[in-house]
Amino acid sequence: MKKVFQIFVFIAMLILAIPLNSQTWSNSEFYSYENDPAFQPRQQDVDILQVKCEAFIDGPKNYIDGKATLSFRTFYHPTDSLQIRVANLNLKEVKIDGKVKEYRLQNGEAIIYTNEKLEYNTEHKLEIVYDAHPNGGLHFTGWGEDEKYKREQIWAHSLQNWCPYSNIKHDLCTTEMIITFDKDYKVFANGLLQSKKDNGDGTNTWHYKLDKPHVVYLHCLMIGDFGVKNFKTDRGLDLQYLFFKDMPERFDVCYKYSKEMFDVFEEETGINYPWGIYRNMPAADYLFGGMECTTSTLFGGYMYVDERAWWMRNYVNVNAHELAHQWFGNYVSNINKEIWLAESFPTYYAKIFEKSVFGEEYYQWVRDQEFDLTFEDARKNNYPVAHSRGGRGRYYMKGSLVLDMMRDYLGEDGYKAAIKHYLTENAHKVVAYDDFLRAVREATGQSMEWFFEQWIRRGGEPHYKIDYRPITMENKAYTLVNVAQIHKINNLTSYFKMPIEIEVHYKDGTKTSQKPWIDGANTEVMIQNEDNKEIAFILFDPNRHIVKKMTFDRSIDELAAQAEKSENMIDKLDAIRAMKKLSLEKKIDAFYDAYPTNEYHLFRGEIIKQIVSDEEYSKNAKAVTLIKNAIKSGDELTVRSVVSSIDYIPKTIKREYETILQDSCYRNVELALDDLCRSFPKSRNKYLKATKNEIGWQGRNIRV
Structure with missing residues (x-):
């Protein structure tokens, strides 16, 4: 023990004798990260190579009778069992390589025993014969007596509850679907249609195959009485877009810009669409926006709209988002x-x-x-x-x-x-x-x-506090801009480092700018003002590139100049929003001057919302003029800013408000009708008569 102690003392003295570089030690940083329970992916016992599902489906009975064949490869260690997701399935028989195997059920999974260890890197076939009355996963709509008013569809955007699968979300496999169903309906699944067979008993069997690997959760199935349009992109890619047969006139509205999306994404990524076909399929009772199943997107049928519902919930953004997934998430x-x-x-x-x-x-x-x-x-x-x-x-x-x-x-x-x-x-x-x-x-x-x-x-976002002042150095004029980072600093969030543009705008219409690196607690930036011009306003991060919060106290004159003179709509909008707490009396002139400088609804709508939030706005002539201008703009979303903000209509804008009952947008008509009937109850019959032929968007919300 004494010898050990002596060695310890010797080592300690040796360490103390070594000259330390104080700068190196003082600048050392220890990075901390938020604990993530999903840090380690789930371990795989086997690699699923292909999922093949052969199934008969009965819509009215909410029933599936199937056989799943999962081809798999073993990993580095000998395998004596497999874990397969079989929730809500009634298993009839389980085989590996043609031999019946025992299994037990646990928390929706089947633990299947191989009875003999499967050696490393060998391929095998697991066969599971089953049936089920799926409760979710495979969705049956419109088949029950109490659902006759719904469209008859069966759809799934994963294998859950209708086909056995390995619940490893990062496992890649190919797909083969052989589905038998009533011949009066169409069946769609991932990949290319290999064959369609008339069985002579009132059913057809549809065979689909996707021979490129994709993640297991992106399998899909769609069955329904759809209309189908087949066409091609300019590059010759096959497109297959489904529509509701009773609404063919909505096809072009719903799928507007669809072909153009492929051109933009292929140019943006430098990679051609990586699969052999692409489908779009509207799903009834779909509670989500869309699901990017490989080659075949399901989306909510509520987005299959006509022209007048376009600005409530069109499909363009979701359509583009799900298509982009074919590169990011699928490929x-x-x-x-x-x-x-x-x-x-x-x-x-x-x-x-x-x-x-x-x-x-x-x-x-x-x-x-x-x-x-x-x-x-x-x-x-x-x-x-x-x-x-x-x-x-x-x-x-x-x-x-x-x-x-x-x-x-x-x-x-x-x-x-x-x-x-x-x-x-x-x-x-x-x-x-x-x-x-x-x-x-x-x-x-x-x-x-x-x-x-x-x-x-790492988490968090920067919060910048901006101030500035004119200075003179060596007989030259400058604007000294100070940028402080005032967000909370801890072991998970530090100061941010970014190049950020700063523009100084002068009252003569000119500007100067710099793009310095903003880093640390405080950054000072000197921008030369060669002719000692008078400053109109300063933009920190013009056109709002950086994810940030910003505290920047400015006078009403600076904000008014920014709202009127800025080149970019978003900088104008930021100035208007910065006036939110000011009284209408103080800001109405700024609003009146800025309003004509940009027609976009986001900018004009913010002005309208702030005007209407003042209880006395109807007594202000400029405020009333701006509201009337918004109603007459012809822009659906600018008009929406009016009808979404006003509950009780002053008589000064009654006549203009009544014209909204003929607006091209369902939602605007609905809100205007509600406001007019509430504000002028004696004229209710007049307004109802004016909209007697209107039905509305979802839920017949004007008619009801």
Whole structure:
């Protein structure tokens, strides 16, 4: 013991004798990350190579009688059992390589015993004969006596509750579906139709096959009495789009811009659509937006709308989002923890497509909604984008905004090169965070660890406090802008480092700008004012590129100038929003001058909402003029800002308000009718007569 103690003392003295580099030690950083319960993917005992399902389905009886064949390969260790998801299935027989096997059921899974150890890297076939009355998973609508008013459909966007499968979400396999059903209906599944056979007994058997691997949760089935239109993209890809036979006139409205999406995404990614066919299938009683099953998207039938319902819930964004999944999530898949890799990209590319057809201001509108949802989640917790509990606001919205910032930083060519390399190198593979980071580095030469670290791996967003003052140095005039980061700093969120543009706008209409790196607690930026001009306003991060909060106290004159003179709609909007707490009397002149400078509904709608929030607005002539102007604008969403904000209509705008009953948008008519009847009950019969031929959107909501 004494000898051990002497050795310890000697080592301690030796360490103390070594001269330390104090700078190296003081600058050492220890990174902490939010604990993630899904950090480790679920272990696989076998690799499922193919799922083949042969099934007879009876709609009226809510019944399936099937046989599933799962081809699999063993991993590195000898395998003596398999774990297969069979929830709600009645198993009749289980075989491996033609031999009957014993099994036990546990928590919706079948533990199947091989009776002999299956050696490493050998291939086998598991056969399960079963039947079921599925309770969810495979959805039967319109078949029961109490559902005759619904469309007769059967649909599934996973194998749950109707076909045995391995519940490893990152497992890749091919698919084969052989489905027998009533011959009066059509059947669709993943991949290409191999054959359709008339069985002579009132049924047809449909055989579909997808011979490229994809993740197990993206299997689908759709059965119904659909109309079908087959056409091709400019590159010759087969498209198959389903529609409701009783509403053929809605086809072009619902699927508007569909072909153009392929051109945009193939150009953006540098990768042609990676599958042999693409389908769109509207599902009855579908409670979601859409599901990106490989080659075949299911979407909510409530989006199969006519022209007048377009601005309530059209299919363009969901259509583009689910199509983008065919590259991101399907072609390149992700481990379960990295949900953002599956959702951020489709959210981003749907927005990019909408920008290509609707323009910059629409794109900024979508981004504005992404900002709102990002910070809504930030008020609840501080999870990162890459965390399995990050939530929708981060997987979808913040992740999309982060890709915007990455594109800004890398530039068009660099960003596109990185995306193409990422997709090419990881085709039909399962990836994680590091795979995307490596692809960016390999394609661009840029080491983006700093970017990924603060925006994806760690939580939080920067909160910048801005102030400025004119100064003179060596007989030269400058504007000194101070940027402080005032968000909470802890072991999970640090100061952010980003290049951010600052523009100084002068009263003569000119401007100067710089794009410095903002880093640390405080950053001072000096922008030369060569002719010592008078400042009108300053923009920090013009056109709102950075995900951030901002505190920037400005006078009403500065805000008014920004609202009227800014080049970008979103900068005008930010100025109007900054006036929210001011009285109408103080800001109405600024509103009146700014309103004509931009026609986009997001900007004008914010002005209208702030006007109407003042109880005395009807007494202000300029306020009334702006409301009348909005009603007469002819823009559905600008009119919506009026009818969504007003409950009781002042007589000063009654005549204009009545014209909304002939608006092209169902929702505007509905809200205007409600407001008019509430505000002028003696004229109720007049308003009901004016809308007697209106039915409305979902639920006959004008007629009822």
